[in-house]
Amino acid sequence: MQHYSMNLKLKVWRQKNSNDNGHFENYDVNNISSEMSFLEMIDVLNERLISEGSDSIAFDHDCREGICGMCSMVINGQPHGPWKGTTTCQLHMRAFKDGDQITIEPFRANAFPVVKDLMVNRSAFDRIIQSGGYVSVNTGNAVDGNSLPIEKQHADDAFYAAACIGCGACVAACKNASAMLFVSAKVSHLALLPQGEPERKQRVVSMVAQMDKEGFGSCTNTYACEAECPKEISVLNIARLNREYLNANLSGN
Amino acid sequence: MNWSLLFSSSIGKKIVMALTGIFLVVFLVVHCYVNANIFFANAEENFNRAAHFMGSNLLVRITEIGLFAGFILHIVQGYKLELQNRGSRKTRYAVTAGNKTSKWYSRSMAILGTLILLFLIIHLAHFWVPSRFGGLEEVYYGDKKFHNLYLEMKNIFAEPWVVIVYLLGCFSLSWHLLHGVQSAAQTLGWTNKNFFPMIKTIGIVFSILVPLIFALMPLAMYFGLQLDLENITLLF
Ligand code: HEM
Numbered sequence: 012m013q014h015y016s017m018n019l020k021l022k023v024w025r026q027k028n029s030n031d032n033g034h035f036e037n038y039d040v041n042n043i044s045s046e047m048s049f050l051e052m053i054d055v056l057n058e059r060l061i062s063e064g065s066d067s068i069a070f071d072h073d074c075r076e077g078i079c080g081m082c083s084m085v086i087n088g089q090p091h092g093p094w095k096g097t098t099t100c101q102l103h104m105r106a107f108k109d110g111d112q113i114t115i116e117p118f119r120a121n122a123f124p125v126v127k128d129l130m131v132n133r134s135a136f137d138r139i140i141q142s143g144g145y146v147s148v149n150t151g152n153a154v155d156g157n158s159l160p161i162e163k164q165h166a167d168d169a170f171y172a173a174a175c176i177g178c179g180a181c182v183a184a185c186k187n188a189s190a191m192l193f194v195s196a197k198v199s200h201l202a203l204l205p206q207g208e209p210e211r212k213q214r215v216v217s218m219v220a221q222m223d224k225e226g227f228g229s230c231t232n233t234y235a236c237e238a239e240c241p242k243e244i245s246v247l248n249i250a251r252l253n254r255e256y257l258n259a260n261l262s263g264n
Numbered sequence: 265m266n267w268s269l270l271f272s273s274s275i276g277k278k279i280v281m282a283l284t285g286i287f288l289v290v291f292l293v294v295h296c297y298v299n300a301n302i303f304f305a306n307a308e309e310n311f312n313r314a315a316h317f318m319g320s321n322l323l324v325r326i327t328e329i330g331l332f333a334g335f336i337l338h339i340v341q342g343y344k345l346e347l348q349n350r351g352s353r354k355t356r357y358a359v360t361a362g363n364k365t366s367k368w369y370s371r372s373m374a375i376l377g378t379l380i381l382l383f384l385i386i387h388l389a390h391f392w393v394p395s396r397f398g399g400l401e402e403v404y405y406g407d408k409k410f411h412n413l414y415l416e417m418k419n420i421f422a423e424p425w426v427v428i429v430y431l432l433g434c435f436s437l438s439w440h441l442l443h444g445v446q447s448a449a450q451t452l453g454w455t456n457k458n459f460f461p462m463i464k465t466i467g468i469v470f471s472i473l474v475p476l477i478f479a480l481m482p483l484a485m486y487f488g489l490q491l492d493l494e495n496i497t498l499l500f
Pocket residue numbers: 230231232278281282283284285286288289292338339342343346370373374376377378380381384440441443444445447448449451452
């Protein structure tokens with residue numbers, strides 16, 4: 012792949028704190044290598060801002076290897092930017108060309124209030140997990156493979172659902188700011204495995220109740236979530252979530 | 265079952281939308297079938313007899329109450345969902361990258377629903393109100409008296425603007441159903457990998473075919489068209 016460098020025009024959302032109204036600020040960044048990651052490009056800008064004595068741009072990040080789900084931002088209208096199945100930290104500058112204008116905004120949803128600049132508070136997701144995203148049985152240490160037989164299809168589907176990193180891009184992408192892709196991934200992951208069986212019914216009811224309480228919208232099946240999800244979680248999980256919810260309520264405890 | 269969850273929780277509301285939506289779809293089939301009498305020879309008598317059956321049969325009348333309840337639930341839940349969904353993102357994005365994953369009509373269900381609702385009010389005033397509360401001419405077949413709903417249809421569809429309003433109603437319905445049918449299947453979790461593609465296909469065919477047949481009715485009345493087939497009577 013050819014290496015090149017580029018000059019970019021950034022338009023970045025700046026907001027001092029959750030009470031501030033916030034506004035866009037324009038920045039020119041020069042000499043950006045096509046081999047940098049998107050976050051490294053912001054690092055370069057931040058170093059300059061700090062040396063100029065101004066406030067650096069706050070953004071969330073942790074692993075920078077696509078597994079923690081922290082690096083939330085909307086790049087030119089897309090959560091995690093233009094590459095499919097990729098987090099912002101894994102997005103590389105070769106996705107852009109010299110002279111590009113890039114608009115960077117925080118994830119927008121009432122349930123994800125802005126903390127500062129591009130950082131949003133996603134503890135609504137933590138509270139959803141606390142409400143039911145656990146198993147009560149002691150599963151001990153990792154057991155030998157196949158000592159607990161699980162149907163192949165269930166094992167596969169549970170594995171794909173478990174790939175959700177809780178990043179919130181589904182909420183950011185959805186026209187209704189719905190969290191159903193996230194919740195459906197968590198519910199599916201545990202509903203498909205024997206370890207999740209004891210709390211199966213109560214889990215889905217509690218998690219959906221918490222999701223509603225947090226003020227997320229509800230799904231109208233337009234599937235923007237699936238397209239923007241860095242882990243490409245399937246909307247078939249939402250159908251499973253609905254089924255689990257209906258079953259849990261119809262049969263009761 | 266905690267029934268209140270069906271009306272208060274997000275997924276509960278969605279399930280009510282889907283179930284009432286499917287119920288309304290079934291109603292459309294029956295309505296379309298009965299009305300299709302007007303396309304064939306001896307239309308007046310066949311249609312008036314069919315309409316009489318629908319208006320007098322006890323089972324049909326009981327189902328009609330369910331139909332009104334279904335409409336009201338669907339409309340109320342639909343607007344509640346729409347308001348909640350619109351309110352869930354107070355600050356909008358400056359840039360949106362387009363909506364590659366959905367069609368405009370999938371994102372406009374409430375607007376299309378509102379158009380259908382406006383149409384429905386006009387439609388009920390045209391036909392349902394006079395046939396329940398009087399105002400229709402009467403006609404004898406044999407020695408039995410019938411409401412001449414066919415004549416009412418003929419008079420109403422003599423106005424070009426009424427024909428146009430009905431055509432717009434049919435378009436709105438078609439778009440609403442193009443999203444609605446497959447959406448209801450997803451909402452109810454009917455996504456078995458053999459079954460779901462079939463539902464999607466049936467949904468598309470239904471959403472085009474049924475509103476098309478409905479749209480042909482005011483047109484046929486306005487232009488006085490009738491199929492010169494054997495004496496076909498639907499329902500009886
Ligand atoms: C009278 C006014 C109507 C209004 C205001 C209305 C509104 C809505 C709304 C807001 C939705 C939800 C869209 C979504 O979840 O994406 C919906 C879904 C639906 N509607 Fe309607 N609608 C109306 C009439 C009808 C009629 C006449 C039919 C059928 C004959 C129908 C069939 C459906 C179906 C099948 C769905 C899909 C349910 C689902 O998404 O799970 N609707 N409607």
